[in-house]
Amino acid sequence: MRTAKSRWxxxxxxxxxxxxxxxxxxxxxxxxxxxxxxxxxxxAYAFLQAQRRRPSKKRASR
Numbered sequence: 057m058r059t060a061k062s063r064w065x066x067x068x069x070x071x072x073x074x075x076x077x078x079x080x081x082x083x084x085x086x087x088x089x090x091x092x093x094x095x096x097x098x099x100a101y102a103f104l105q106a107q108r109r110r111p112s113k114k115r116a117s118r
Contacts, residue, residue, distance in 0.1 A: 069101075072101070073097060073098075077100050077104075078097060082094075
């Protein structure tokens with residue numbers, strides 16, 4: 057069960073990276089350009105995850 061759940065999380069995250077953050081939108085030809093694109097997409101994903109895990113001010117004031 058743990059393996060199946062971890063696989064689901066990986067697939068869900070990868071789909072989100074592609075659909076919402078444009079991981080699959082790179083059309084360049086160089087390794088360096090692709091690497092920069094992937095790094096920026098992963099940084100954006102890390103930022104979004106940090107924002108989602110942060111307690112909102114509305115919930116804290118209740």
